[in-house]
Amino acid sequence: VEEKNNEELLLHLEDVHHADIAEILTELSLDEAVYVVKLMDSQKTAEALMELEENVRERILDTLTPKEIADELEEMDTDDAADIISELSLERQQNVIAEMADEEHADNIVELLRYDEDSAGGLMAKELVKVNENWSVTGCMTEMRQQAENVTRVHSIYVVDDKNKLKGRLSLKDLLTAPSRANISDIYIPQVDYVNVHTDGEEVARIMQKYDLEAIPVVDEMGRLVGRVTIDDIVDFIKEEAEKDYQMAAGISEGVEADDSVWRLTRARLPWLVLGLFGGLGSVYVMQGFEEALAKFPVLFFFTPLIAAMAGNVGVQSSAIIVQGLANNNLRGSLFKRLLKELSLSLINGVVLGLLIILFGLIVGQPQLVSLSIALSLLSVIILAALIGTFVPIILDKRGIDPAIATGPFITTSNDILGIFLFFYLSKVILGF
Amino acid sequence: VEEKNNEELLLHLEDVHHADIAEILTELSLDEAVYVVKLMDSQKTAEALMELEENVRERILDTLTPKEIADELEEMDTDDAADIISELSLERQQNVIAEMADEEHADNIVELLRYDEDSAGGLMAKELVKVNENWSVTGCMTEMRQQAENVTRVHSIYVVDDKNKLKGRLSLKDLLTAPSRANISDIYIPQVDYVNVHTDGEEVARIMQKYDLEAIPVVDEMGRLVGRVTIDDIVDFIKEEAEKDYQMAAGISEGVEADDSVWRLTRARLPWLVLGLFGGLGSVYVMQGFEEALAKFPVLFFFTPLIAAMAGNVGVQSSAIIVQGLANNNLRGSLFKRLLKELSLSLINGVVLGLLIILFGLIVGQPQLVSLSIALSLLSVIILAALIGTFVPIILDKRGIDPAIATGPFITTSNDILGIFLFFYLSKVILGF
Structure with missing residues (x-):
């Protein structure tokens, strides 16, 4: 070419x-x-x-x-x-x-x-069409035509006072049908949604989605109109936010992309793996504490990856739903109710999975007490993992920390250790070694 | 109240x-x-x-x-x-x-x-403003005023021929400045982006984002204008899609919300846990095959949760990036190059983590050959997990299957079993039991 x-x-x-x-x-x-x-x-x-x-x-x-x-x-x-x-x-x-x-x-x-x-100020553009409330309709039209040249798409016409304070908005239809001697102050709509320059981007996205806005004016600390955020910038933002939460849950920080350099990808991924490694070493330590079971019940050690996997999966499931609920601001009801719900949910799941374990034990001819012990421990581990997965993100959010960090490797690792400890401890109580 | x-x-x-x-x-x-x-x-x-x-x-x-x-x-x-x-x-x-x-x-x-x-037909609204190319500017204005009453927001004026086939679009500015006797066919813009009723919602979202559109016309199989999709519906769609991918990675199907019923949440979560359970039972089976190591190297069994966790974490990291890249359509270069990149990435991560294992062995006074063997196996497991995490979603996508199902529990479970097998197999070769 x-x-x-x-x-x-x-x-x-x-x-x-x-x-x-x-x-x-x-x-x-x-x-x-x-x-x-x-x-x-x-x-x-x-x-x-x-x-x-x-x-x-x-x-x-x-x-x-x-x-x-x-x-x-x-x-x-x-x-x-x-x-x-x-x-x-x-x-x-x-x-x-x-x-x-x-x-x-x-x-x-x-x-x-x-x-x-990530604030409204960082997302906004300075280009917009604004008119003074004291202008006449005719003067306004002339001025607007000039302003519109610099603006790709006119979403709304904003009305300001002499000090550039945002007063309301103007509908193009009203402007066109108004008598030409009328003043803007007679015909503008004094209700208008707006955000502050420091409003968090997530909040801007939430407001624009909730009220189906295509543009929203941004004011400074003094209420002066300084810019506007349009929906196309918010679409990118919403997508990036959702992708960041997803990546965080997968143990990737910094919002990287597949085509980033090996070095950048390593920086985003390695820390989480190191965290996982320390968690794994923690499990090694826990299991060494139950070494005496090796002689009598080696099968327990064969089951640890299963227990760890279940603890991790359940924790990730619970936390993912909570994190999304928090991000969308649609979690209702008290923390107690939520934990109760998670409890019943994990009881159902735990009983079904426990029965499958017992069935497996019957098929391979495992001692029934061992199967029962594993099934009961699994049930307890699932309940614990679900409660942790629910509790931790909510607490983090209440303390103003991004709950997304509590998903993925973080919850998996802590649930792994706790789950393995609970598993061996209960097995010891039931089987007595 | x-x-x-x-x-x-x-x-x-x-x-x-x-x-x-x-x-x-x-x-x-x-x-x-x-x-x-x-x-x-x-x-x-x-x-x-x-x-x-x-x-x-x-x-x-x-x-x-x-x-x-x-x-x-x-x-x-x-x-x-x-x-x-x-x-x-x-x-x-x-x-x-x-x-x-x-x-x-x-x-x-x-x-x-x-x-x-989830198709353009399902996302579109019938309300829109359209004009016939044969109308005069005056007739067009009258007709438009009538149509606009039913339409909340006029994004674009579409131009059709007598058979309702989409011909182009009309700029309001051109319409207002054109001589009133002119025909629409003289002033319309024949270039217009459009989608078919059967176009997938994801594709519609991609086109609208790429070209920064606020509305896009939808045509049927005959090229007739049947509706339009507006950006506010697409924002919801983009968000839902991103959330579904995230939930899938967390082992939750059906796009549930925190406030759904316990029964619905169970249906969305339990199947993935059962999958994990079978994977866990698979690991039990694999480890039974290496039972002879129990006597001489019980420490290997203490390390299995660590190995499984690493295999899982690395697999999820790799697959998450690939799935996002596929969803955003920005994966470039050949599959071979991508695998090579993933290979070098996991080599770096694996060597760092392996060194940490050896360091840990020195601190707790573990036999050096055992530490070395575990470190080497870990390195191999990480490489294998990364390659699987990269390869599987790409292959699924090429076969027209949603690659998102290959993230989360699916990749964790398969990587767990393969990782544990590889770990014991290599340990057997190196340590000779």
């Missing part, structure tokens, strides 16, 4: 959607991708750059001069530009911002960089 | 957002909730009903007559009405539809019920 016949290439790419151009760039070698980026006009490449995977984008940006990056940023919405610039080193950030011709745009980007990435 | 002073209650609820009314209904007893629903006008309750949790809504609907339900459905968008009606028994569905006064609305709902819940 690429023998430097620029004109033809440009002609080809002209009609291609920027998301598809991003895919093409990913398939190309770095040199080729940079060549294409420099060839195309910066509006198109700016949009394509936004769609790229972070690591591909990083490599392309590394080869561009601050001036070239600044040109790309000029074409982007402030929120996208801020996201991209935050991936650069501090020194490069300053060089790029210095090269930007549109000072207001640069100002806005710098402002967005101040906010935490 | 509720002493049957209707007027005051209504006055209170009038200004409350329907999403908040839904929350209030959830807090009330069933009788009280039904009382409130009957009291309020059906537009408000229809919206509130949509926001309710499925099980609460079910109980409220059970107490309403078909006529009362029909009245609620008349107020809803077709997609919401279809969702709710699909929760009723078949017989009640027919009774409710028979009671609906607006025949066109009923027709549309019946049509939506035909599609698979």
Whole structure:
């Protein structure tokens, strides 16, 4: 495709959607991708750059001069530009911002960089359409047309007072049907949902989903309108959050992707494995304490992986449901009721599984007391694991710690040790060794 | 709050957002909730009903007559009405539809019920604004105003030909600035993204995210415009999908919630535990085959829970990343390269963990050959587990099976057995028992 016949290439790419151009760039070698980026006009490449995977984008940006990056940023919405610039080193950030011709745009980007990435301030864009409550309908229309040029999609028209404080919103329909001499203050709707710049992204997502909003205005500490968050940014956020919780449950931190470097993946995975290793060494220690059973009941040792697996599985099941319930804010009723429910649930599961163990014992001709002892211990282990899996995330959440860390390896490891100890202890009581 | 002073209650609820009314209904007893629903006008309750949790809504609907339900459905968008009606028994569905006064609305709902819940057809609403390419701009405006009354939010104006085939879209700006005698065919944009009624919901979500769309038109097999999917329905879908994958990895099927009944939760959880139990019994069988090691190297049996835990953890880590990569469609490069990457990753992890085992052996004064043997087996088990965790989901995906089932209990259980076998087999070779 690429023998430097620029004109033809440009002609080809002209009609291609920027998301598809991003895919093409990913398939190309770095040199080729940079060549294409420099060839195309910066509006198109700016949009394509936004769609790229972070690591591909990083490599392309590394080869561009601050001036070239600044040109790309000029074409982007402030929120996208801020996201991209935050991936650069501090020194490069300053060089790029210095090269930007549109000072207001640069100002806005710098402002967005101040906010935490996961807060409403970090998610919002500065582009929006706002009108003053004291304007007339006619003046408002003129002003709006100008503002709308910088805004890709007008979701809502916000109404502010002279101090830029958010007062309400305006429906386009009302604006069009109002007499042209009317004042905005006569026709605007004073009810409007909004969030604060420091509102947590999860909370923003929850509000927007609950009220089916496509955009929500963001105000600062003084109630002044400073930006808006649109639903497309929230979709990405919701997805990332759900994926992070999932990864945490699988024992992976930092929200990595399959195509990240081996080094980054190791950093995300190894710590959890080390945790698991220490847990395993803990089990070794526990089992050494019951060494005397080796001679009389070696079969108990054959059953430890089963007990550990069950303790882990049940714990993960319980905690996963609780963590999701907490994330979606739909856990109702008291902690006591919840534990009672989990108790009955694990009683049912434990009895069924215990009966299967006894059935297995009958088939292979295991002493019945041993089977019974294993079944009873399994039942107790399942109940314990379920209660821990329910209790720990709720407690963590109450203390303001992300309950997602209590899923996966964490709950598996602690349940493994406790389960194995309980198993041997009960077996010792029942079988008497 | 509720002493049957209707007027005051209504006055209170009038200004409350329907999403908040839904929350209030959830807090009330069933009788009280039904009382409130009957009291309020059906537009408000229809919206509130949509926001309710499925099980609460079910109980409220059970107490309403078909006529009362029909009245609620008349107020809803077709997609919401279809969702709710699909929760009723078949017989009640027919009774409710028979009671609906607006025949066109009923027709549309019946049509939506035909599609698979997770396809574009099942996600779409019939409400949209469309214009014929042969209309003049003036005629178009009149027609549009009428259509817009039934549509909550106009995202796009779609252009169709005489046979209702989707031709393109119209920008409101172009429509407003065009000379009133112009034809739609002169000013519409012939490029438009669309999906087929049978397109999978995941694919719809992917397209809408990729191109940042807020609505996408849906066509039937003949290319005729039959509905549109809006981003708010997709947000719920994306979230549900991510949550289902997470639950699957935690060994929970059917997408349950914390507040579902004990019976439903058991059905979602028990099968996976039974699978784990059989896996555990498999390990018992494997370990019985190495019984002769009991006398000379009992420590090996103390280490089996550690080995099983590591095999499980590594398998879940690898598979989770692959499953997410597959779901987001961003896995690139060949299977061979991916396995090679996973191999180097697990080599690093395995060597670090193996060294820790040897260190532990030195501290507790374990024979060095035994420590070395355990460390080497652990390394092999980690590599095997990582390769299985990578390979299995990719193969399942290639065969058209949801790779998410290969995470969690499934991969843990198979890796447990294989890991334990490999551990004892290698120990036997190295230590010679």
